[in-house]
Amino acid sequence: MTTAHTGVPRPGDPALDPCPVRDVLERVGDKWSVLLVAQLQDGPRRFSALLRGTEGLSQRMLTRTLRLLERDGLVAREVRPTTPPQVTYSLTPLGAGLGRALAELTRWAVEHRDDVAAARADFDARTPSVP
Numbered sequence: 001m002t003t004a005h006t007g008v009p010r011p012g013d014p015a016l017d018p019c020p021v022r023d024v025l026e027r028v029g030d031k032w033s034v035l036l037v038a039q040l041q042d043g044p045r046r047f048s049a050l051l052r053g054t055e056g057l058s059q060r061m062l063t064r065t066l067r068l069l070e071r072d073g074l075v076a077r078e079v080r081p082t083t084p085p086q087v088t089y090s091l092t093p094l095g096a097g098l099g100r101a102l103a104e105l106t107r108w109a110v111e112h113r114d115d116v117a118a119a120r121a122d123f124d125a126r127t128p129s130v131p
Contacts, residue, residue, distance in 0.1 A: 024072075027068060027069070027072055027074075028074075028098055028102075030065070032054070032057055032061060032062070032065040033065055033068070033069060033074075034102055035054050035057070036050060036054065036062075036065060036066065036069065036075075037069070037074065037075075037091065037095060037098055037099050037102055038099070038102060038103075038106075039053050039054065040075065040089060040090060040091045040095065040099070041091065041096070041099040041103070043090070044078075044088045044089065044090035045088065045089055045090075046086065046087065046088050046089075047062070047066075047087055047089070050062060050066070050089065066089060069095070070089075073092055073094050073095070074091065074092060074094055074095035074098055075089050075090070075091060075092065075095055076089070076090050076091070076092050076095075077089055078090070
């Protein structure tokens, strides 16, 4: 993304970012994205089912997150021409790959939850708290 007449990189140009995968990590590390990908691993879901299945997620944030996941090629949106239209969301092959990686991360987190809690307690016991 450079300015056509000057060749100077513009803000937002990936060439200016010291971490070239930051934008991808921001999406796949987003709380709502992770929870939606996890739900969609079980198969296509309608908007209302995704909303009900994600506690604390607003309709507006669900719409925004699904749109961003679709833009990134992780989720496919299918509209069936019924009255009213039925819209379903599913993982693309790219999204399914992310789902497998997230499942492995979740497995690790569950397996090591007690270890992390013990490390936190140890750290807190030997580190003065900041008021």
